[in-house]
Amino acid sequence: MLTVKNLAHWYGKTGKPLYEEVNLNFDAAKVYTIIGASGSGKTTFLAFVAGLDKPQTGEIFLDGENINQIGLTNYRKHKVAIVFQQYNLLTYMSALDNVLTALAVTDSQHKNEKQYVLDALKSVGIEETDAKKNVQKLSGGQQQRVAIIRAMLVDANIVIADEPTGNLDDENSALIVKLFQDLAHEHHKTVIIVTHDTKIAEKGDVQIKLIERQFVVA
Ligand SMILES: Nc1ncnc2c1ncn2[C@@H]1O[C@H](COP(=O)(O)OP(=O)(O)OP(=O)(O)O)[C@@H](O)[C@H]1O
Numbered sequence: 770m771l772t773v774k775n776l777a778h779w780y781g782k783t784g785k786p787l788y789e790e791v792n793l794n795f796d797a798a799k800v801y802t803i804i805g806a807s808g809s810g811k812t813t814f815l816a817f818v819a820g821l822d823k824p825q826t827g828e829i830f831l832d833g834e835n836i837n838q839i840g841l842t843n844y845r846k847h848k849v850a851i852v853f854q855q856y857n858l859l860t861y862m863s864a865l866d867n868v869l870t871a872l873a874v875t876d877s878q879h880k881n882e883k884q885y886v887l888d889a890l891k892s893v894g895i896e897e898t899d900a901k902k903n904v905q906k907l908s909g910g911q912q913q914r915v916a917i918i919r920a921m922l923v924d925a926n927i928v929i930a931d932e933p934t935g936n937l938d939d940e941n942s943a944l945i946v947k948l949f950q951d952l953a954h955e956h957h958k959t960v961i962i963v964t965h966d967t968k969i970a971e972k973g974d975v976q977i978k979l980i981e982r983q984f985v986v987a
Contacts, residue, residue, distance in 0.1 A: 771795040771818065771927060771959055776827030778813060787813060788982045791827065797926065798957045800949055804970040805979030811963040812931055814979075818961060819851055819929050820844040831927075849927045850920035854935035857916065858904045864890060864915040865900045871919045889918050893948060910941030917948045921956060928952055930962045934969055946972045 776791040787810035795801055795818075805811050816822040817829060820841040829836045836844045851857070858867045868886045890900045893914040899907060904915060913933060920928045930949065934942035946969055953960045953974070964970050976987040 770797065770832060772830040772833075773818070774828045774830065776817065776824045776829070778810070778817070778824045778826075786982060788979070788984065791984055793977070793984055793986070795927075795959045795961060797959050798953050799974040800953045800960045800962065800972065801975045801977060802970040802973030803961065803963045803977045803979060803984070804965065804967065807965070809979045809982075811979055815929050815931055815961070815963055818927075819849050848925055849929060850923050850925040852913070852916045852920050852928065852930040852933050854932040858912060858919075860903075860905050862904060863901050864895060864904050864907060864911075867904055867915060868919045868922060871923050886918075886922065889922060890915065893918060893944075909936050910938075910944065913937065913941070913945055914948065917945065917952070921948075921952055921958075926958055928958050928960045930960070932964060933962060934964070934966065942966070942969065 771794070773791055773793040777786060777789040779786040803811055803814070813822070817824045820836055831839060831844070831848060839848070858864075859870065862870065865883065865886055868890070869882060872882060872886075887897055887900055891897070895907070895911055895914060899911065904912060907915070928949070933949070934945050937945065949960050949962060950972070952958045962969065962973065970976055978985045978987065
């Protein structure tokens with residue numbers, strides 16, 4: 770379980786608080802959606818949960834251990850996977866190599882793992898020929914599916930997504946949401962999605978609204 774305790778944040782010395790006294794629990798095997806107005810601090814919050822930044826005050830615990838104790842680099846490397854609107858894939862590689870690189874596969878493991886990753890990509894509609902093309906040649910929806918497969922296969926229990934369907938049409942968005950649900954329900958990961966899209970937000974097992982500096986759990 771990921772626990773956020775008494776978190777508060779403001780930018781600058783005299784900045785108004787973005788939020789104060791945030792206390793939230795994120796369980797395994799559930800999809801959490803966070804919706805809120807532009808500028809309300811959703812991305813900032815994800816950065817804290819991802820260990821990319823530190824809040825002014827408050828603490829974040831993973832299974833009872835403070836993430837600062839785990840070490841933020843260690844935490845980012847082994848515990849969290851991040852999926853952004855802009856897929857953040859390595860643009861000079863194929864889809865297959867993007868996933869293999871993230872798995873830090875050694876040469877001797879390469880052959881078995883390669884088939885495993887190809888099968889995983891195929892399960893989301895990316896055939897071997899596409900998986901071996903430069904990733905930039907794939908559509909936005911395909912690239913986002915590659916990013917999700919990468920998040921699925923790396924050894925991270927927490928998957929964080931910032932507007933993951935932002936550039937996609939309705940059909941692709943629905944597919945991506947289904948994949949996040951599988952990550953949680955089949956692979957028992959904690960999935961946290963920030964979105965401005967109410968239709969996506971409604972798909973969360975737990976829906977959180979960031980309103981007037983408060984995280985309100987529906
Ligand atoms: N590094 C920074 N320094 C100062 N202010 C910042 C910094 N990063 C973000 N902000 C401000 O903090 C507020 C929250 O930003 P954030 O990006 O977290 O909001 P958001 O809810 O994700 O918005 P959007 O939906 O538009 O992406 C905004 O007013 C933004 O201008």
